[in-house]
Amino acid sequence: xTRQLTDRPRAAVEPKPAPTPRARWSARTRxxxxxxxxxxxxxxxxxxxxxxxxxxxxxxxxxxxxTLGSASATVVGFDNYVTFFTSSDxxxxxxxxxxxxxxxVGGSMVLGLLVALALNSKIRGTTxxxxxxxxxxxxxxxxxxxxxxxxxDPGYGVLAWLLRGIGQQSPQWINDPQLSxxxxxIVYVWKNLGYCAVVYLAGxxxxxxDVMEAASLDGAxxxxxxxxxxxxxxxxxxxxxxxxTMLSSLQAFDLIRIMTPLGNGTSTLIYExxxxxxxxxxxxxxxxxxxxxxxxxxxxxxxxxxxxVERKVHYS
Amino acid sequence: xxxxSPVSPDPAANAGPAADAFDADPGIPPQRHRPFSRAxxxxxxxxxxxxxxxxxxxxxxxxxxxxxxxxxxxxxxxxMDLKILPESLNFENYNIAMTTVPFAQxxxxxxxxxxxxxxxxxxxxxxxxxxxVFVRFPxxxxxxxxxxxxxxxxxxxxxLPNYILIAGMGGKNTLWGIILPGLGTAFGTFLxxxxxxxxPGSILESAEIDGAGHWRRLWRIVVPVSVPSIATVxxxxxxxxxxxxxxxxxxxxxxxxxxxxxxxxxxxxxxxNGSGWGILMAGAVLVIVPILLVFAALQRYIVAGLxxxxxxx
Numbered sequence: 001x002t003r004q005l006t007d008r009p010r011a012a013v014e015p016k017p018a019p020t021p022r023a024r025w026s027a028r029t030r031x032x033x034x035x036x037x038x039x040x041x042x043x044x045x046x047x048x049x050x051x052x053x054x055x056x057x058x059x060x061x062x063x064x065x066x067t068l069g070s071a072s073a074t075v076v077g078f079d080n081y082v083t084f085f086t087s088s089d090x091x092x093x094x095x096x097x098x099x100x101x102x103x104x105v106g107g108s109m110v111l112g113l114l115v116a117l118a119l120n121s122k123i124r125g126t127t128x129x130x131x132x133x134x135x136x137x138x139x140x141x142x143x144x145x146x147x148x149x150x151x152x153d154p155g156y157g158v159l160a161w162l163l164r165g166i167g168q169q170s171p172q173w174i175n176d177p178q179l180s181x182x183x184x185x186i187v188y189v190w191k192n193l194g195y196c197a198v199v200y201l202a203g204x205x206x207x208x209x210d211v212m213e214a215a216s217l218d219g220a221x222x223x224x225x226x227x228x229x230x231x232x233x234x235x236x237x238x239x240x241x242x243x244x245t246m247l248s249s250l251q252a253f254d255l256i257r258i259m260t261p262l263g264n265g266t267s268t269l270i271y272e273x274x275x276x277x278x279x280x281x282x283x284x285x286x287x288x289x290x291x292x293x294x295x296x297x298x299x300x301x302x303x304x305x306x307x308x309v310e311r312k313v314h315y316s
Numbered sequence: 317x318x319x320x321s322p323v324s325p326d327p328a329a330n331a332g333p334a335a336d337a338f339d340a341d342p343g344i345p346p347q348r349h350r351p352f353s354r355a356x357x358x359x360x361x362x363x364x365x366x367x368x369x370x371x372x373x374x375x376x377x378x379x380x381x382x383x384x385x386x387x388x389x390x391x392x393x394x395x396m397d398l399k400i401l402p403e404s405l406n407f408e409n410y411n412i413a414m415t416t417v418p419f420a421q422x423x424x425x426x427x428x429x430x431x432x433x434x435x436x437x438x439x440x441x442x443x444x445x446x447x448x449v450f451v452r453f454p455x456x457x458x459x460x461x462x463x464x465x466x467x468x469x470x471x472x473x474x475x476l477p478n479y480i481l482i483a484g485m486g487g488k489n490t491l492w493g494i495i496l497p498g499l500g501t502a503f504g505t506f507l508x509x510x511x512x513x514x515x516p517g518s519i520l521e522s523a524e525i526d527g528a529g530h531w532r533r534l535w536r537i538v539v540p541v542s543v544p545s546i547a548t549v550x551x552x553x554x555x556x557x558x559x560x561x562x563x564x565x566x567x568x569x570x571x572x573x574x575x576x577x578x579x580x581x582x583x584x585x586x587x588x589n590g591s592g593w594g595i596l597m598a599g600a601v602l603v604i605v606p607i608l609l610v611f612a613a614l615q616r617y618i619v620a621g622l623x624x625x626x627x628x629x
Contacts, residue, residue, distance in 0.1 A: 032452045035530050039447035043440040044459065046500025049481075051466045054474035061476065118367035129368040131615045132375050138611050138618060140559040142577040143604040146584065147382045150593050158381060161398040190374070199623050251472040254561045258581065270472050277476050278566055284476060291473045302468050 055295070061288035068282035080289035089272070093290075097268040100185060101249045107189040109241055112196025117226075119197065120204045130201065134194040141191070141254025148187045149174075149259050177265025184259050184266050188252060196241055203237035204230065243305040250298060269294040379604070386410070386598040390591035409598040416586055416595070418571050419602065422579035425491060429564070429575055430557040433495045437557075438550045441504030446534050448505070449512040450520065460509070466502040472562065479566050489573045494564050498557070504549040507621070511545040512538060548621035551614055555622075558607055576603045 062080055066073035084090050115133055119126050136144060151158050152173040160170035173183045207230060215225050253270055260266040263275050269290055277287035385393065386409055387402035413419055444463075448456055478497045487493025515538065523533050539546065561577045568574050571582065580599050587595045611618055 029452065033454075036447045036451040036453040039443040039451065039530075040459070043444040043500055043505060044462075046440070046496075047463065047466050047502055048500075050478055050497040050500055051469050051471075051474065051502070052462075053481075054477035055469065057477035057480070058473060061480075115367070115371050118364075118371060121364050123364045123368075125365075125368060129372050131612075131619070132372045134615070134619055135608065135611055136375055137622065138555050138559075139607055140561070140577055140603045142559075142561055142580050143382075143600040146580065146596050146600045147378050147604075150385065150597065151378060151381065153593070156393055156395070156593065158398065161396075164396075190378075194375070195623065198619055202623065247470065251470050253472060254559075254577075257561070257565070258584070273473075274475070274562070277479075284480075288476055291476060295470065295473045298470050298473070 058288050058291050058295070061285055062292045064285040064288075066283075066285040068277055068284040073285070076285070080286045081293075083286065084289055084293070093267055093269055093272045096181065096266065097250065100181065100188075100252070100266070100268050101246060103185050104188045104192070104249045104252070105242065105245045107185070108193040108196045108245055109238070111189065111193045112241070113200050115193065115197035116200035116204055119201050130198065134198050136191045137195045139191070142258050144191055145187065145255045145258035148183075148190075152183050174260070175264070179265075180260045181265045184255055187259065188249070188255055191255070192245065192248070196245065199241055200234070200237060203234045207233050239305075239308065243301060246301055247298060250294065250301075269297070379608075382597050382600050382604070385594055386601045388594045390594060393593050394591055409594040410602075413583060413595045413598045413602075417579055417583050419579060419583075419599070421572060422574055422576045423602065425494075425573060426558060426576040428491055429494050429560075430554055432491075433498060433557045434550060434553045436495075436499055437501045437504055437553050438546065440499065441501045441508050441549055442534070442539065442546065444505045445508035445512050446530075446538060448509050449515075450533070450538070451530060463502045463505055466500075467506055475562060475566060478563075482567060487567065489568050489570045491573055493567050494573070494575065497563065498560070501553070504553060507549050508542070508545060511542055515541065544617070547614070548617045551610070551618045552621040554610070555607055555618065 063075055063077055064073040065076045065079065119130050119133075150156075154160050154170040154172055154174070157170070163170050171179050173179050211233075212225065212229060215229050250268070251270055252268065253274065256263070256266050256268065256271050257274070263271050263279075267275065273287045273290040273294065275281075276283045276290060384400065384402055387405055387407075388399070389403070389406075389408065392399050392403060447453070448460060453459075474497075482488065482493045482497060485493075487496065519537060519541075520533055523537055528536065559577065560575070564575045564578045565581065568578060571579065574582065580596075580603055583599045584596060586592075
């Protein structure tokens with residue numbers, strides 16, 4: 001088509017000769033080769049140096065007994081892993097990570113689905129409400145953490161005031177290790193449920209309307225239609241959210257750092273790795289070992305995703 | 317994981333008016349009540365508006381509380397009975413926040429890091445995506461797979477090795493040290509590549525025949541027709557650069573090069589007692605409100621970009 005639109009000589013688009021090894025390196029191919037490198041190489045190098053290289057360095061560092069900032073290190077093999085898994089740290093940190101991840105994932109997905117159902121209606125104002133519930137997701141974790149820390153403040157926080165109103169003392173959110181975990185979980189869910197809501201809403205809006213209408217003509221009520229039709233049809237969305245929210249919960253840092261700087265009861269794997277290297281101890285090797293454990297967990301989840309997504313939890 | 321998203325892979329499609337059309341509703345059965353009957357009105361309010369209002373309030377009240385508290389004097393905060401509105405609209409807390417720590421410097425640093433970092437990232441994403449789609453190269457598929465894998469590598473586990481690398485290069489407490497490790501962008505490249513793939517090849521062919529080289533084709537044709545997708549990438553990158561915390565926290569320990577979130581941590585350390593809440597809320601306003609404004613103005617693109625996948629940088 002386009003050839004007819006131009007009056008340039010046709011030679012420019014003459015079909016290429018058969019790709020013999022020599023012909024593949026024609027002047028034009030060679031030019032394209034360098035054009036590609038000129039365009040893509042800076043980005044690819046940066047990704048290589050700051051994304052791929054650290055993975056290998058981490059594994060190497062994890063075999064060292066090394067104080068951050070010190071010039072010398074001794075190779076200790078798997079000692080750091082042994083130390084981690086045999087200490088009481090492991091059960092505590094892995095337990096905290098599991099509790100934090102499961103509750104934040106479950107909480108933001110269930111609440112997100114409920115909000116999505118509320119948003120999926122014909123009434124006016126849903127566009128505004130959708131943006132509103134999504135907003136916390138894009139805000140700085142540090143800022144959000146401070147705002148909620150003030151709300152949870154046992155002395156002068158809004159929550160303490162509300163509790164006094166019904167004759168209760170405010171719990172010690174910050175000093176009690178278990179409560180501080182609860183507090184961080186609540187704020188994390190608040191910040192992330194909008195993401196689940198918007199993704200679920202997109203899923204709800206792509207449900208086949210004819211099927212849903214047929215069910216409603218057959219007399220299935222709203223709840224029935226939701227449980228036995230919408231929910232199974234949404235399973236790809238649910239699976240996608242399960243994986244993505246799990247990956248981000250496992251990497252949650254900002255809120256934990258700002259709300260519980262000492263990791264008092266909130267030391268998840270990522271936070272423990274941070275504290276060990278950049279807290280008081282400067283144990284670089286040990287921290288790297290914890291990072292590798294975290295990476296292994298994240299890798300398993302990602303691989304699971306890739307395996308299952310291909311054969312889809314799908315009905316259409 | 318972006319490519320596995322059930323959401324449409326084309327941000328432009330999501331960002332269009334279709335994203336806001338809430339016309340499909342399986343939840344409401346065929347109309348049985350008269351539109352203005354009492355039962356119907358109650359049902360609409362309870363079933364439709366009430367959850368929406370509650371959800372919106374749950375989001376907005378804490379933020380409103382932040383803004384209100386940022387104008388309150390210590391006496392209005394350290395009190396047993398809650399005062400909702402500040403007595404006067406005075407900026408004393410902002411003043412104190414600015415003088416306790418060099419907030420203006422933090423703000424400037426955040427602007428530079430976000431501006432420079434985001435500009436380079438978007439540029440690199442455009443160039444790489446163009447190369448991957450329109451330039452012939454033998455190992456393009458391998459490279460694309462490597463980019464996909466990089467998309468799934470969690471940035472948090474690279475913190476220590478990157479710290480050692482950058483600190484070794486003398487990048488501690490420098491702005492370039494904050495910016496550099498985040499510049500390579502798998503997310504932006506992936507998103508733009510997916511969009512460029514949808515462009516009709518014919519327009520580029522005709523440009524090629526007209527003698528336009530790659531550079532000209534990129535800036536005269538591909539970029540102008542891809543503005544919504546590029547805007548999506550740019551906004552997601554801006555938001556994540558502005559909010560980025562763990563890396564600047566680690567690589568800076570002097571106020572001169574801290575970004576806003578890190579500076580806020582510094583402020584928290586010096587104003588950690590009860591009377592400091594007003595000042596801390598003023599600081600939180602300074603870090604939250606700029607992004608809130610950007611989001612309010614351009615939320616379509618941001619929502620579309622962020623729901624492509626969980627990767628935000």
